[in-house]
Amino acid sequence: MNRPDSIHIIADFSDCPLDRLETGAAGESALAEAVKESGLSCILIKSHQFDPTGYTAAALLAESHITLHTWPEYLAGQIDIFTCGSHARARKAYDVLKRLFAPGQVSERVLHRSLQQISLE
Amino acid sequence: MNRPDSIHIIADFSDCPLDRLETGAAGESALAEAVKESGLSCILIKSHQFDPTGYTAAALLAESHITLHTWPEYLAGQIDIFTCGSHARARKAYDVLKRLFAPGQVSERVLHRSLQQISLE
Numbered sequence: 001m002n003r004p005d006s007i008h009i010i011a012d013f014s015d016c017p018l019d020r021l022e023t024g025a026a027g028e029s030a031l032a033e034a035v036k037e038s039g040l041s042c043i044l045i046k047s048h049q050f051d052p053t054g055y056t057a058a059a060l061l062a063e064s065h066i067t068l069h070t071w072p073e074y075l076a077g078q079i080d081i082f083t084c085g086s087h088a089r090a091r092k093a094y095d096v097l098k099r100l101f102a103p104g105q106v107s108e109r110v111l112h113r114s115l116q117q118i119s120l121e
Numbered sequence: 122m123n124r125p126d127s128i129h130i131i132a133d134f135s136d137c138p139l140d141r142l143e144t145g146a147a148g149e150s151a152l153a154e155a156v157k158e159s160g161l162s163c164i165l166i167k168s169h170q171f172d173p174t175g176y177t178a179a180a181l182l183a184e185s186h187i188t189l190h191t192w193p194e195y196l197a198g199q200i201d202i203f204t205c206g207s208h209a210r211a212r213k214a215y216d217v218l219k220r221l222f223a224p225g226q227v228s229e230r231v232l233h234r235s236l237q238q239i240s241l242e
Contacts, residue, residue, distance in 0.1 A: 003195060008131070012236045043169045048181055056181050060169055064177065069185050069205070074124060076236045082201070084190070107239045111230065115133045115197045118228045120241075 004084040006064065008111040009094045011079045015104025021070040021077055024049040027057030030100045031066055035059055038093035040066075040083065066093060077101055082113075125205040127185065129232040130215045132200045136225025142191040142198055145170040148178030151221045152187055156180055159214035161187075161204065187214060198222055203234075 020026050024047030035042040041062035048056045054073075059066040063085035070077045079097055083090040098106070110121035141147050145168030156163040162183035169177045175194075180187040184206035191198045200218055204211040219227070231242035 004192065006199065010129070010232065010234075010239060012234055012239060014236055043177070044167065046165065046167060046181065048164045056164070056185065058179055058181060058186060060167065060177050060179060064190050064199075065179060065188050067186050067188075067203075069203075071125065071236065074236055078127070078185075078203075078234060078236070080201070080203070082188075082190075082199075105237070107234075107237060109232065109239050111131065113131075113133055113199060113228075115135055115192065115195055115199070116226070116228060118131060118133060118230045 003115055006082065006084040006113040007087045007090045008113055009081040009090060009108065010111065011094070011106055011108040013077045013079065013101050013103030013106055014075060016075050016077055016101045018072055018075060020101050021072040021075065022053045024055040024057055027055045027068045027070065030068065030097060031057055031059040033100065034066060034093040034096040035061070037096045038089045040089050040093060124236055127203065127205040127234040128208045128211045129234055130202040130211060130229065131232065132215070132227055132229040134198045134200065134222050134224030134227055135196060137196050137198055137222045139193055139196060141222050142193040142196065143174045145176040145178055148176045148189050148191065151189065151218060152178055152180040154221065155187060155214040155217040156182070158217045159210045161206070161210050161214060
């Protein structure tokens with residue numbers, strides 16, 4: 001059996017347009033689009049709306065997960081894309097989220113997780 | 122306003138006892154216990170059972186999320202604990218998961234995410 005060679009893309013987006021950061025519905029829509037365009041396999045998408053604004057949203061995938069946590073007060077969002085499958089699909093999902101959230105600034109790290117070792121790209 | 126100083130604990134567990142790795146119910150139970158003992162605020166817990174064995178489970182928190190992905194065929198599990206709140210609570214939740222999964226080997230990384238910067242501990 002081949003052990004998993006999982007990729008975990010971790011990114012904090014700043015200077016985003018506000019509208020994508022406010023409602024759980026916007027987050028679920030972003031996750032659905034990222035999953036669809038990348039060809040990842042979605043099991044379920046859930047979100048939680050914070051009061052008065054901002055949300056947590058998560059997509060559970062056959063290949064692991066994507067999560068979004070937003071901070072409208074800072075025009076910011078925190079993104080995780082973790083997949084045990086195709087690295088190209090994970091990177092495509094990330095590209096879609098970057099396009100949708102349109103951050104002015106991005107902090108990012110990419111980890112490779114092989115069960116025995118977690119290494120930075 | 123104070124910007125978030127989020128902690129993200131990333132760990133891959135190996136050489137775990139099989140029983141904790143097999144069913145989504147076991148994963149949901151582990152998440153519930155980690156949340157309860159650490160004092161984190163749980164919004165919802167969801168799991169997906171893979172066929173024939175193994176699961177993905179996620180807890181959405183007021184403070185962000187905890188996720189579990191298991192690989193019974195390798196006696197392994199992949200853990201993420203990401204919180205914008207108390208670092209002590211995140212570390213406590215991690216201790217609980219280590220106790221429950223009882224890994225023989227652990228690979229771990231701890232990231233600090235402040236929106237502007239992602240740094241390794």
